[in-house]
Amino acid sequence: MASRRNFMKQAGVAAAAFTIVPRFVLGGTGYRAPSDKLYVAGIGAGGKGQSDIANFAKSGKAEIAYLCDVDDRRAAESVKNFPKAKYFKDYRQMLEKEQKHIDAVSVSTPDHAHAIQALAAMQLGKHVYVQKPLTHDIYEARVLTEAAKKYKVVTQMGNQGSSGDGVRQLMEWYKAGLIGDVSEVYVWTNRPVWPQGIPWSENKASVPKELDWDLWLNTAPYKDYVEKLVPFNWRGWWDYGTGALGDMGCHLVEPPFRVLGLGSPLDVTASVGSVYVDEFKRGYFPDSCPPSSYSILTFPGSQGKPNVKMHWMDGGIQPPRPEELGPNEVMGDGGNGVIFIGSKGKMMCGTYGINPSLLPTSRNKEVSVPQSIKRVPGGADGHYAQWVEACLAGYGKMEVSSPFEIAGPLTEALLMGNLAIRSYDIRHPKKDKPDQFDYPGRNIKLVWDSKNMKVTNFDEANQFVKREYRSGWKLA
Known part of the structure; x- marks a missing residue:
């Protein structure tokens, strides 16, 4: 015993x-x-x-x-x-x-x-x-x-x-020269699907007992609680969200950013959809993102390639339908998509880079390009597990699809579009009538100095590069 x-x-x-x-x-x-x-x-x-x-x-x-x-x-x-x-x-x-x-x-x-x-x-x-x-x-x-x-x-x-197979397929096609050099890309989305281009509500409401409103406001200026802002409609307000471009841009601009090796834009222009509060007067709601917008960002070409003009469209605006696309074939995934215009052909995809396709679509059966880029297990669904595995392995031990060294510049480029959108709506007092304002609507080309994070030709746009945080909050 x-x-x-x-x-x-x-x-x-x-x-x-x-x-x-x-x-x-x-x-x-x-x-x-x-x-x-x-x-x-x-x-x-x-x-x-x-x-x-x-x-x-x-x-x-x-x-x-x-x-x-x-x-x-x-x-x-x-x-x-x-x-x-x-x-x-x-x-x-x-x-x-x-x-x-x-x-x-x-x-x-x-x-x-x-x-x-x-x-x-x-x-x-x-x-x-x-x-x-x-x-x-x-x-x-x-x-x-x-x-x-x-x-x-x-x-x-x-x-x-960014972890999906689609963007890798597009990269392989482009690297193989199937569509030549791309100098123009069209990107579009059906967003916003939340209210934009509206005035801030004047109807104060009681803060729900389950919500800490002050903590929700975080870095943003203090405002009284209003209904229907939380949990989703904040996206349409500049104090909290980044509009349709911020919401969907990272999903839709990812393919051209990766395929074409894009970086910081050289310049950007924008125009926005109007809101009319009555038959004759255009609404002006600078705190709210516009109901629709159209931005054009110019990127320097990489490795000797030509400069690339990227057209961003939201709020129902869509690009011209490619002639190579059959009359009953879906452009992108319908409400969203990307079209690459090359010197030798075109290709397109939907949100997240899904359903990549050469145009005309008959080319997909005719062309075979060997797989040269490693796929992420599980594709887009494996994006989460990939990060978990990389964290367990330790810094620098395993590659991830969207590290900040890539995601940061991508986000900067998208937010350049928002600089132009917000600058379009800046008002100025009339010279002869200081108490009256000129209507906004100036399509200004913003020239960008990436190193110094500064618009060099329209200083008023720089107020949107770095916002002021509410007292008590600091990024340090």
């Missing part, structure tokens, strides 16, 4: 020696214990945050350990799905109290909160996954891009199409 007891005691000691403990206990950002999991904190637990968190968990290698949301109603389903996760309302408290136990942070909040929340996590050495668009402002995008290098953390933006 004593012999058996001694054996069991020794076996227990041996078992204890091989017990796997979380990586944060063992220490070291790059350390990975056998069968270890990534301990994730989700800032924004409802809506897109809910689906992001669920997808990380689906990878099988992520433990959703912490949840944070300013609105208990929105967080309810995630709290139910992950009962072991500790819940917070203020992300600052969560990061301060639990920083030793968090490996990575997912940011799925409104645009105006992305940068300050992501940077706070990065400064603690946490890997970050941030929803698109990466940031609200160009300055913020530059800060996060530089922070990723400084703090040596694994980063990924939530434009899952």
